[in-house]
Amino acid sequence: MSYQFSDEHVISPKIYGENGHPxxxxxxxxxxxxxxxxxxxxxxxxxxxxxxxxxxxxxxQPELFASEPRPILMPDRGSPExxxxxxxxxxxxxxxxxxxxxxLAASDARGLVRSLVQMDPPDHPKYRALVQPWxxxxxxxxxxxxxHNITRxxxxxxxxxxxxxxxxxxxxxxxxxxxxxxxxLLGVPREDEWRILRLTNELFAGDDPEMKRVGDDPLSLIDxxxxxxxxxxxxxxxxxxxxxxxLASYIANGKIDGEYMPYRELVSYYTIVATAGHETTRTAMxxxxxxxxxxxxxxxxxxxxxxDIIKLAxxxxxxxxxxxxxxxxxxxxxxxxxxxxxxxxxxxxxFYASANRDEEVFDKPETFRVDRQPNKHLAFGxxxxxxxxxxxxxxxxxxxxxxxxxxxxxxxxxxxxxHLQASFVHGLKHLPIRYRLRPNT
Numbered sequence: 192m193s194y195q196f197s198d199e200h201v202i203s204p205k206i207y208g209e210n211g212h213p214x215x216x217x218x219x220x221x222x223x224x225x226x227x228x229x230x231x232x233x234x235x236x237x238x239x240x241x242x243x244x245x246x247x248x249x250x251x252q253p254e255l256f257a258s259e260p261r262p263i264l265m266p267d268r269g270s271p272e273x274x275x276x277x278x279x280x281x282x283x284x285x286x287x288x289x290x291x292x293x294x295l296a297a298s299d300a301r302g303l304v305r306s307l308v309q310m311d312p313p314d315h316p317k318y319r320a321l322v323q324p325w326x327x328x329x330x331x332x333x334x335x336x337x338x339h340n341i342t343r344x345x346x347x348x349x350x351x352x353x354x355x356x357x358x359x360x361x362x363x364x365x366x367x368x369x370x371x372x373x374x375x376l377l378g379v380p381r382e383d384e385w386r387i388l389r390l391t392n393e394l395f396a397g398d399d400p401e402m403k404r405v406g407d408d409p410l411s412l413i414d415x416x417x418x419x420x421x422x423x424x425x426x427x428x429x430x431x432x433x434x435x436x437x438l439a440s441y442i443a444n445g446k447i448d449g450e451y452m453p454y455r456e457l458v459s460y461y462t463i464v465a466t467a468g469h470e471t472t473r474t475a476m477x478x479x480x481x482x483x484x485x486x487x488x489x490x491x492x493x494x495x496x497x498x499d500i501i502k503l504a505x506x507x508x509x510x511x512x513x514x515x516x517x518x519x520x521x522x523x524x525x526x527x528x529x530x531x532x533x534x535x536x537x538x539x540x541x542f543y544a545s546a547n548r549d550e551e552v553f554d555k556p557e558t559f560r561v562d563r564q565p566n567k568h569l570a571f572g573x574x575x576x577x578x579x580x581x582x583x584x585x586x587x588x589x590x591x592x593x594x595x596x597x598x599x600x601x602x603x604x605x606x607x608x609x610h611l612q613a614s615f616v617h618g619l620k621h622l623p624i625r626y627r628l629r630p631n632t
Contacts, residue, residue, distance in 0.1 A: 194219060198231045201239050202264055202517075202540070204398035208612030212516065214557075217241055217545035226531045229540070233266040237519065237538035238531070241545035243552045243569060245528060249520055249541060250574040253311055256520035256539060258576065262308045263615050264519045264540045266398070284413045291420055294455045303416050305455050306463035308518065308576065315575060318456065321445035322464075325438055326579050331586060334372070338590045341371050343631065346594055350628035357605060360480060360622040365473040368591055369584075373468035377461060378426050378439035390419055391466045399612035402620065423461040438464065464580070466616075471514040472584045474618030475570075476591060478512025479505070481622055482559045484604050489561045493596050496562075501596075504561035505588045510568035511559055513544040516617045518572070543569045544617075595628075602626040 200206055200216035207213065220227050220241040227239040240246055249256045285291045294303055307319055324330065345367050349358070358364065366388060374384045393415040396402035404411040430443035442460045445452055452460065483490045493504055520539045527533065547568045548556040554563075571578040578584070606623035 196220070196223075198229045201227075201229055201542070202231045202234055202614050204266075204612045204614045207516075207614045207617050208399060208610050211610045212513065212544045212617065214544075214548060217542060217548060221545060221549060226529045226533075228531075234264060235261075235267045235538060237264060237540045238528075238533060239540050239542060240528075241542050243546040243549040243567075246541045246543065246546045246569055247573055248528075249539060250569075250572060250576065253315070253575055255523055255526060257311045257523050258315070258518075258520060259309055259311055261519050261521055261538055264517055264538070265615065280410055281413055284410060285417070288417050288420065290454055291417060303413075303455070304459045304462060306459040307579070308463065309459075312575075317447050318452075318460070319575075319579065321447075321452075321460075322438065322441050323579065325441050326582065328582055331583055334583070335586065335590070337375075338368075338372060338587060339594070342368055342591050342594050345371075346598060346628065347631045349626075350598065350630050353600075353627060353630045355601070355625060355627050357623065357625045360624050361473070361477045361619050362621065365476040365480075365622075366469075368476070369469045369472035369587055372587065373465055376438040376468075377442075377465060378430060378435075378437060383422075386418075386422065387465055387469070390415055390422075391470050394419075394462070394466055395470050395611075395613060395616045399620070402611065419462055420458050423458050426461065427457060467578065468580050468583070470616055472587050474514035474616065475509050475512045475584070475588060477619040477622055478514075479508030479588065479592070480624075481604070481608055481619065482508060482511050483561075484602060484624070486559050489559060490596075492561050493592070498593065500562055501589055501593050502585075503563060503566070504592065505585055506566045506568065507559060507561050507563045508588065509570045509585075510547045510553075510563075510566060512618055513547050513568070513570045514616055514618050515570065515572075516544045516614055517542050518576075543572070598629045598631075600627040600629060 194215050196216060196219045200213045201220070220239060225240070225242040225245065227241070228236065229239045230236045240249065291303065307315060310318060345364065349356075349364055370384055370388055374381075374387050379387055392402045393404050393412065396412075404414055426439055427443040430437075430440045434440040434444055439461075442457070442464070445460075451457070483493070489504075493500060517540050520541065522533045522535050522537045522539065524535045525533065533539065547553070547570060550556055552567060571581040571584075603625055604623065605625045608619050609621035611617055611620045
């Protein structure tokens with residue numbers, strides 16, 4: 192039966208939850224309508240951009256394609272009357288949080304968070320420069336030993352006495368290497384890691400009732416944001432009183448035009464670092480392991496290969512899983528793209544998960560190959576908004592698989608992998624496996 196395209200396939204969180212990235216829809220669009228006007232239920236209309244070349248063109252021109260006011264394609268449900276009623280309910284929820292009330296009164300519900308992904312020049316380069324020195328390769332090199340120790344401890348717990356075990360790789364293993372590192376860098380004590388995990392899960396829950404604080408309450412996200420503000424306000428006070436060399440101190444003491452960051456932007460900075468540094472890396476880690484288990488010949492190549500092939504494999508895992516499915520841009524003026532008339536004010540959805548399967552860029556893109564070269568994936572974006580933490584994410588994945596692969600005696604999938612019901616940050620939420628790992632000697 193031939194594929195029947197629908198706009199819903201491109202962006203519906205339910206579709207993502209059922210089947211993962213809608214690769215069939217993306218392939219259809221790349222071949223038939225790579226710049227496609229999309230009208231999907233619950234979403235404001237947008238142009239779906241699905242080709243590698245076009246996304247690169249847009250990403251490199253922030254003066255033509257702005258990140259504000261809509262950096263992400265998110266559901267936009269209800270009439271103006273319903274949204275007005277929801278706003279009143281949000282104000283009620285924030286009655287005990289006066290600083291957040293001030294932020295909300297000055298903007299709207301989405302204005303509670305304003306991080307790098309929401310910014311354009313001149314703000315974006317100023318805010319990015321605050322922590323960019325911390326993310327240089329030379330500075331991150333000093334984290335290698337800590338990462339090796341974190342990974343070894345997690346794999347030792349996973350291995351136990353070397354007997355056969357069952358677990359959910361996503362929830363029991365993949366969450367911890369990036370979580371443990373980013374928590375330490377942000378000044379979060381070990382006993383509070385669960386809190387960061389819960390908050391990041393809720394923030395990226397999409398329409399997934401399992402991950403939301405209250406499964407059927409669209410306003411439960413406001414409670415999550417309240418907790419984020421409260422927690423990182425305490426971290427800020429601590430790091431301003433007693434600064435160290437950690438990332439939390441860089442953020443807490445960062446200044447824009449000689450002044451501390453505004454309250455909203457300050458807390459949002461912690462939030463984007465915590466979520467991008469944890470949620471996306473664990474998604475690539477889980478997606479990478481699933482790909483290896485589904486392609487045992489590629490697992491064998493890693494067992495037999497050198498350290499260099501692990502680095503190539505990490506790039507392929509990132510391409511294959513593409514944790515950040517899409518970002519949104521808004522045209523600042525009329526522009527023509529592949530013969531389509533984009534009007535000023537139109538939204539454009541940049542679908543990285545499609546670009547990373549583009550037949551014009553990748554040889555046999557539907558084949559998982561750990562030795563793929565070249566691998567010009569766009570999973571970390573491009574241009575001024577390229578992911579600040581891309582070097583750190585690559586390092587985390589490389590060290591994890593360098594340690595994991597030699598210790599695997601047996602490993603198999605024991606149940607159906609379960610996908611997150613979300614179309615922004617998307618990946619596995621459950622991956623049941625049975626395995627035997629060699630104990631650390």
